[in-house]
Amino acid sequence: DAGVTQSPTHLIKTRGQQVTLRCSPKSGHDTVSWYQQALGQGPQFIFQYYEEEERQRGNFPDRFSGHQFPNYSSELNVNALLLGDSALYLCASSSKDRVGNTEAFFGQGTRLTVV
């Protein structure tokens, strides 16, 4: 089982540019969440996708958008990059079932540096 995979692992972008990060969930999982982790801080929830729709959203501006594909993989897009967007971006996958108690598995993250 490959677990949650994210690409790329590292990325350097210039202020004002746009970036797309990708995530493949753990086998059997249908829900993908994205988190931003600034240096020395805990991860902050950006949004969650299920059935190709955004189901929950954290306190992030509209510059942050996402997409989920029929195969459950997901993309995180950030427009008009700011220096403050430099962080580790984490993808977590889980599955929705009637039991409800499903664990979120995290990927290794994409380290984004904005210069």
Add this chain to the structure above:
Amino acid sequence: QKEVEQDPGPLSVPEGAIVSLNCTYSNSAFQYFMWYRQYSRKGPELLMYTYSSGNKEDGRFTAQVDKSSKYISLFIRDSQPSDSATYLCAMSAGWSSASKIIFGSGTRLSIRP
């Protein structure tokens, strides 16, 4: 005020010591309480989760939740150098422990051989 408060440390203890990590929170709606371990340049790994109040033990790890005090703890017995990492407390008010997770800022732990 942050929803979840956690002492950032760093915390340094000798090998074999008992480690106590703690968090406080303000949102009474939290139902799932988790502890994640994060090694440098890695994603968080779930150590334990508890639904509502009570204690849960798994090997050398014990998690405690006191909802009346809005206080959660993680105890590590017989600590090992391999336990050196950042420990994140986390909470969720949603339908499961995987719903919108609110994390503490993390405590850096170092176990001295």
